[in-house]
Structure formats: structure tokens, C-alpha cells
Amino acid sequence: MSPTPTELRGVAKVIRRDILTMLLEAGSGHPGGSLSAADIIAVLYWEVMNIRPDRPVWEERDRFVLSKAHAAPALYAALARRGYFDVRELLTFRKLKSKLQGFPDMHKTLGIDASVGSPGQGLSIANGLAIAAKRDGKSFRVYCLIGDGETQEGQVWEAAMTSAHHGLDNVCAIIDRNRMMGDGDTEKIAALAPLGDKWRTFNWHVIETDGHDVEQLLGAFSEAASVKGKPSLILARTVKGKGVPFMENNPEWHDKKVTEDLYEEAVRALS
Amino acid sequence: MAEMGLADIHHNAAKLEATSRGYERGLIELAERGFDIIVMDADLAGSSGTGEFRKRFPDRFMDIGLCEQDMIGTAAGLALAGKCVFVTTHGMLAAGKAWDIIRSTICYGTLNVNICGADAGLSAGAAGGSRQSLEDVAVMRTLTGMTVVVPADSVEAKKATIAASRTPGPVYLRFASARVPIVTTDLTPFTMGQAEVYRQGDDVSVLACGVVVYEAMRAARKLEDEGISVRVINCHTVKPFDRAMVSRMAVETGAIVTVEEGASIGGLGGACAEALAQVGRPIPMKIVGIEDRFGESGEHEELLLHFGLTSRGIASAIREVLIMKANGARGAREEETRSR
Numbered sequence: 221m222s223p224t225p226t227e228l229r230g231v232a233k234v235i236r237r238d239i240l241t242m243l244l245e246a247g248s249g250h251p252g253g254s255l256s257a258a259d260i261i262a263v264l265y266w267e268v269m270n271i272r273p274d275r276p277v278w279e280e281r282d283r284f285v286l287s288k289a290h291a292a293p294a295l296y297a298a299l300a301r302r303g304y305f306d307v308r309e310l311l312t313f314r315k316l317k318s319k320l321q322g323f324p325d326m327h328k329t330l331g332i333d334a335s336v337g338s339p340g341q342g343l344s345i346a347n348g349l350a351i352a353a354k355r356d357g358k359s360f361r362v363y364c365l366i367g368d369g370e371t372q373e374g375q376v377w378e379a380a381m382t383s384a385h386h387g388l389d390n391v392c393a394i395i396d397r398n399r400m401m402g403d404g405d406t407e408k409i410a411a412l413a414p415l416g417d418k419w420r421t422f423n424w425h426v427i428e429t430d431g432h433d434v435e436q437l438l439g440a441f442s443e444a445a446s447v448k449g450k451p452s453l454i455l456a457r458t459v460k461g462k463g464v465p466f467m468e469n470n471p472e473w474h475d476k477k478v479t480e481d482l483y484e485e486a487v488r489a490l491s
Numbered sequence: 492m493a494e495m496g497l498a499d500i501h502h503n504a505a506k507l508e509a510t511s512r513g514y515e516r517g518l519i520e521l522a523e524r525g526f527d528i529i530v531m532d533a534d535l536a537g538s539s540g541t542g543e544f545r546k547r548f549p550d551r552f553m554d555i556g557l558c559e560q561d562m563i564g565t566a567a568g569l570a571l572a573g574k575c576v577f578v579t580t581h582g583m584l585a586a587g588k589a590w591d592i593i594r595s596t597i598c599y600g601t602l603n604v605n606i607c608g609a610d611a612g613l614s615a616g617a618a619g620g621s622r623q624s625l626e627d628v629a630v631m632r633t634l635t636g637m638t639v640v641v642p643a644d645s646v647e648a649k650k651a652t653i654a655a656s657r658t659p660g661p662v663y664l665r666f667a668s669a670r671v672p673i674v675t676t677d678l679t680p681f682t683m684g685q686a687e688v689y690r691q692g693d694d695v696s697v698l699a700c701g702v703v704v705y706e707a708m709r710a711a712r713k714l715e716d717e718g719i720s721v722r723v724i725n726c727h728t729v730k731p732f733d734r735a736m737v738s739r740m741a742v743e744t745g746a747i748v749t750v751e752e753g754a755s756i757g758g759l760g761g762a763c764a765e766a767l768a769q770v771g772r773p774i775p776m777k778i779v780g781i782e783d784r785f786g787e788s789g790e791h792e793e794l795l796l797h798f799g800l801t802s803r804g805i806a807s808a809i810r811e812v813l814i815m816k817a818n819g820a821r822g823a824r825e826e827e828t829r830s831r
Contacts, residue, residue: 283571326600334571338595344561345596348568351553355529356572375592378561385556 223266228434231301232262233490236463238297238310240486243478246314249322250290252473253367256398256458257291259432264363265298268441273303276330282360283333283349287342287376288367288396289323290475296320296329304331340373342366343393347379350388361445364393369401372410377422383451384423391451392444393424396431398460402474419453431456464489496679497689498646505672510702511540511609513645514666517652518544518577522551526656529569531555533562533580538668539609541579559584563592563606570602575656578604582611582624582665586631597661598634605655605662606631612701612752613786613794614669620785628700629757631663632730638662639730640683641751641759643704644673647727650681658683667752669791671702675725686733692722695809695816696740699750700726700759703779706795707750709802714809721809732762738770746775746816748808752800755780775815777808 223231235258243249265271269282286295293313300307305319312318319328323337334345346364353360370376383391397415399406406412416426425447429440437456444452460474461467464486478486498505518541521528530548532541534557545552555562559580566576578585585593585608597604608627615622631639638658642648648666655662680687689704690711699707704725711721722744726733740747747767749760760778767773781798795801799808 334567335596335600337599338591341560341564341592341596344564344592345568345571347561348565348570349572350568351565352569352572352574362568375558375560375564378556378558379564381558382555382561382565 225434225438228262228266231266232259232434234301235262235294235297236490237487238300239293240464240478240483242293242296242310242313244480244483245311247477248314248475249293250475251464251467251478252400252460252471253288253396253398254291254294255462255464255467256431256460257288257294257365257396258462259434260365260394260396260437260456261294261298263434263437263441265302267438269363270360273331276304280358280360283346283362285334285342285346285349285362285364286324286336287340287364288370289336289339291365291367291396292320292322292324295324299329299331305329339367339370340375343376343379343383346391346393347382347386347388350383350391351386353390361390361392364391366393366395368395368397368399368412368415369406371395371412371415380419380422380424387449388451389448392441392454393451394454394456396458397455398458400460400469400471400474402471404471416455419455423450425450425452426455427452428455429457431458432462496676498673498676505674505705507670507672508645509540509668509670510642510645510648511666511668513642513648514607514652514664515540515543517649519547520649521653521656522548526575528575528577528656529553531562531566531576531578533557533559533584535580535609539579539607540666559589560592563589563604564596566604567596567600567602570604571600576604577607579607579609581622582608582627586624586627586663590630593661594634598636601636601660603659603661605664608663608665610668611665612667613791613798614667616669616791616794617788619788623786625753625781625786627665628729628751628753628759629761632757632762634661636660637730638683638728639665640728641665641700642727643701643725644671644675646673646675646677646679647681651683651727654681654683665701667702669702672705674705674708681727684728684731684733686724686726686728686736688722688724690721690723692720693744694720695746695748695813696722696724696744697748697750697805697809698724698726698740698759698763700729701752703750703752703795703800706800706802707805710805710809713802713806719809719813726759729759729762732766734766734770737763737766738772741767741770741772741774746812748777748779748805748812750779750800750805752795753780755782775812775819777812779805779808
């Protein structure tokens with residue numbers, strides 16, 4: 221049975237709290253970009269994606285490639301809460317011998333479909349999976365979450381051409397458009413706008429949406445699934461650090477350390 | 492002298508062929524035998540050796556366009572879905588431009604992607620230094636879990652291509668587009684990771700890979716007339732490096748010369764020096780390669796001569812290492828006398 225929008229919002233809140241707990245325990249990591257992706261990941265893992273947590277390598281499963289790999293905490297929280305592994309594992313994030321590496325490693329973590337780390341590489345991987353699906357007559361879809369700052373990487377645009385050229389309608393990319401990168405505002409560093417138009421001219425079906433509104437996200441994913449002959453991009457407007465007021469829209473929180481005091485304040489703000 | 496499975500390599504009699512033709516034949520044979528391979532190229536199918544494959548197996552071939560980084564990433568996705576992929580581009584476009592993707596996506600994921608560096612070494616010839624691929628072996632060798640193979644001729648290139656399809660994890664295959672002598676036959680043994688002795692000798696071992704194996708054989712024949720007995724080893728697999736063989740050569744011949752058509756830093760010579768330094772038996776060694784400089788325009792054969800990679804250059808390196816060996820032996824004798 222599908223979760224209700226209220227339930228999805230609840231899931232996203234749990235993911236956000238897990239993110240903060242992981243980052244506190246780890247003493248490092250990326251709060252801002254993990255929090256901005258929480259609703260997108262909740263909607264994907266609880267509603268949109270055809271997956272079986274009890275069979276992590278089921279061949280027909282939809283695939284997820286976290287191109288913005290620094291948001292690993294959001295993905296790990298989702299995987300743990302969906303039952304891929306014990307929630308207590310989250311406390312080992314970024315520690316020696318942990319299954320939860322700083323950036324996703326498919327050989328160490330159950331449920332990770334592709335190891336990722338270096339920025340700008342996820343969409344190419346997603347394309348390869350999607351081409352293989354088409355060749356083998358399989359119906360699985362491939363989702364790829366890209367950071368907006370990451371789209372400054374040239375490989376993203378090579379890959380965008382490839383998806384469109386090969387008519388990969390089984391690829392759905394999502395851009396977490398939080399407008400903040402490590403060093404500040406994307407538009408001041410290397411302007412991306414008009415980002416939707418750029419993807420449209422690359423012959424993608426572009427859906428612009430609020431990346432924190434689960435109902436809008438559900439609508440966007442269902443529209444994407446209905447598009448034939450071209451790949452879809454969900455341009456999700458988000459807020460970096462979403463849910464924790466003192467982190468929101470503050471580029472400092474791209475990778476700032478979460479201390480005990482701030483953790484308490486952040487968790488209070490979430491609930 | 493018994494040189495089983497080696498072609499007649501008298502200079503003027505040798506048959507010439509680009510090693511990339513062997514790659515092409517290997518791919519075709521794999522597809523004919525029903526292997527589920529996918530071959531990708533980045534706008535080089537005309538020269539890289541995938542052209543005939545494209546014609547014969549269009550549904551197994553994909554020209555991604557001039558985007559090497561995306562090609563490697565797409566290959567990663569295909570491999571994640573269980574495909575055996577061969578990606579093809581210029582040696583330095585693979586090893587240089589796409590290195591990070593090879594490292595962070597292919598190697599980190601231990602994916603079955605075979606990366607084929609075409610037109611490598613000095614093969615780009617007249618195109619000059621910016622297009623010649625001298626550093627590829629060195630930079631690919633540093634990658635975790637990467638196998639690096641440099642076939643000596645088109646016959647060996649075919650064997651290496653087929654072997655790569657069965658080798659778990661990533662493989663870098665380096666090919667020449669220049670027409671180079673065929674030194675091996677279908678009968679010549681080839682096992683990935685295992686160097687082969689092509690010619691016996693006692694005074695010095697020459698360890699070569701790629702198209703200069705032929706030149707090493709010629710140097711050995713030439714020196715035979717001077718009474719120097721040269722062992723020639725084809726070390727086609729630069730990684731994993733055959734350390735056992737190097738230990739044996741060190742003990743049995745007491746001097747080593749390495750020869751490669753590429754940078755003298757970090758390639759076959761580097762691999763050999765690393766191994767020798769750690770087997771507890773340092774011996775005189777010379778690295779024949781291109782020393783800390785770019786190539787330049789010229790015909791492939793001219794460039795080999797220009798950079799000292801023909802039999803003449805190899806022979807003088809052998810003579811030098813033999814002097815080092817003799818000096819070392821004399822030094823040891825003198826020390827022994829003094830200590831009495």
C-alpha cells in the first residue's frame with residue numbers, strides 16, 4: 221500500500237534526523253546538500269521506485285545513482301529505514317571499517333546500485349544502466365540525483381546529450397536545485413540559470429517542481445514515467461539545509477561539523 | 492636456437508600490421524562465439540580497429556561521439572547491468588582525459604570494462620607530441636585493480652583482447668595503429684600476467700613490451716655476433732607484473748634492460764625497478780624509453796630510431812649495462828681482496 225503524503229513527510233523528517241545524528245557521530249560530512257535531498261529521496265524510496273529491500277540485487281529493480289554523492293547520509297538513512305540494513309549501522313558512518321563510507325560504495329553497502337564519488341559522473345552511469353535495460357528488454361527505470369553545482373562539470377552535459385540522443389525515456393534525472401555550492405551561491409560562482417532551458421535545448425522533458433513538496437514531487441515522477449522517447453529531468457527547487465533554520469541557505473553548512481549543542485538545536489527545529 | 496611459436500623475424504622478411512587489427516579480430520571472434528560483448532568507440536572507429544566490428548555487429552556497437560568521459564561512465568553503467576564492455580579511444584584520451592572516471596567509477600566499482608587505448612605510443616607519428624601517447628602505461632598502472640597489457644603485435648593483440656573478456660575487473664589494452672612487425676604466431680604461448688622468454692641468453696635479460704619486442708629480438712641477434720648472449724622476454728602484462736620472473740632473471744643473468752615505447756618514468760621500467768629493488772638482489776639495470784620529454788612529428792619508424800628505441804639503441808643500452816655489471820663484479824672482487 222502506498223504511503224500517504226503525510227506519511228511521506230514523516231519519513232522525510234526521520235531521514236533528516238538520521239542525517240543529523242550520522243553527521244554528529246561522524247564529526248564530518250555534508251549537512252546542507254543531504255538535507256535538501258531528503259524529500260526527493262523519501263518519495264523515491266517509499267513510493268516511486270520499484271524495489272524489494274529483502275532482495276537488494278533483484279534484477280528487475282529500479283536503479284538509483286546518487287551523482288551528488290556527498291548526500292550519502294540521506295541515502296544511507298533511507299536504505300536503513302527501508303530495511304536494507306540495521307539502523308544502528310548509521311552510527312558507523314565515515315568510521316574505520318564501516319559499511320557506510322563517506323561516499324557510496326556498492327561493494328560495502330547493501331542497496332547501493334553504483335559506487336559514486338567524483339562529481340559529474342552519475343548520469344553517464346545511469347545512461348549505461350538504461351541502455352542495458354533497453355537492450356535486454358527490461359522495464360526497470362533509472363533515477364539519478366544530481367546536485368546543481370555539479371552540473372558545472374562538463375561530463376554532465378556529455379551525458380545529457382547521450383541520454384537524449386538515445387531516447388532514454390527510462391532515465392529520470394533529478395536536479396537538487398538548492399542554489400548553493402561549497403563556496404557560495406551557484407549564480408555568483410558560475411551561473412547555471414536558466415537551468416531548465418538548458419536541459420530543454422538538450423532535448424530533455426523538463427518538469428520544474430518544488431523539491432520539498434511531496435505531492436508535487438509525486439506528480440513530477442508520475443509525469444516523467446509517462447514520457448516516451450526522451451529522458452526526463454525533474455528540476456527540483458530546494459533549500460540547502462532544509463528543515464534546520466540556521467543551516468538553511470547558508471553555504472557554510474555545505475560541509476560544516478555538527479557539534480552537540482547545534483545538534484540539539486537542529487533536532488528541536490525539525491520537530 | 493629454439494624459438495617456439497615465434498615468427499621468422501629477419502628484418503626485411505617480417506610481415507607488418509597494426510596491432511589494432513588484432514584487437515578488431517579478437518572482438519569479432521568474441522561476438523561470433525556468442526559472447527555478450529558491447530564495443531564502444533568515441534568517433535575513432537575509422538582508425539581504432541572497431542570499424543569492421545561496427546559493420547558486422549551493428550547492434551553490439553555504439554559510437555558515443557567525441558566524449559570520452561561519458562563513454563567510460565556509460566560503460567560503467569552497462570557493466571553494472573552485467574555486460575562485458577570494450578571501450579575504445581586514443582591512448583591518452585582514455586588514460587588522460589578519462590582517468591578520473593576510470594579511477595573513481597570503473598576501478599572503485601571493480602567493473603568489467605576493458606579500456607582500449609588505440610594509436611598509442613608513438614603511433615600517432617606525424618600528428619606530433621600532443622597526440623602521441625607516452626604516459627598511458629604509467630598512469631594506468633597506478634590504478635587499483637587495473638590490469639595493463641601491451642601486446643607486441645597483432646597476433647598477440649587478438650589473444651589479449653580475448654583474454655581481457657575473461658579477466659575480472661578493468662583491463663587497459665594498449666594498441667598501435669602503426670604497422671609493426673609480427674613476431675609471434677598463433678602457437679606462441681600467451682597468459683595474462685605471465686612474461687614469456689622469447690630467446691635464451693646468459694649475460695643479460697632484455698624485458699620488453701609492445702612493438703619494441705621485435706627490436707629487442709633484433710638487438711639480441713646483432714649482439715650474438717659480438718659474443719654477447721642476450722635473453723629476451725616479452726613482458727606484455729605490465730600489471731600485474733611478473734615479479735617471479737624478474738627475480739629469476741636477476742639471479743640467472745645478473746643484468747636487466749627494459750624497453751618500452753613510452754615514457755621511461757613509471758612504465759615497464761618502473762615496474763621492473765620496483766620489483767628488483769624489493770627482491771633483495773639489486774643488479775645493474777637500464778631503462779630504455781622516452782626520457783621526460785614529449786614526442787614530435789615524424790613517421791613511426793623514424794621516431795623509434797630518433798628516440799633510441801630500435802635495435803641499435805637497445806644494443807647500446809645492453810653494452811652499457813654489461814659494463815656496469817663488469818664494474819660491479821670487479822668492485823666486489825676488490826672489496827673481497829681488501830677485506831682479507
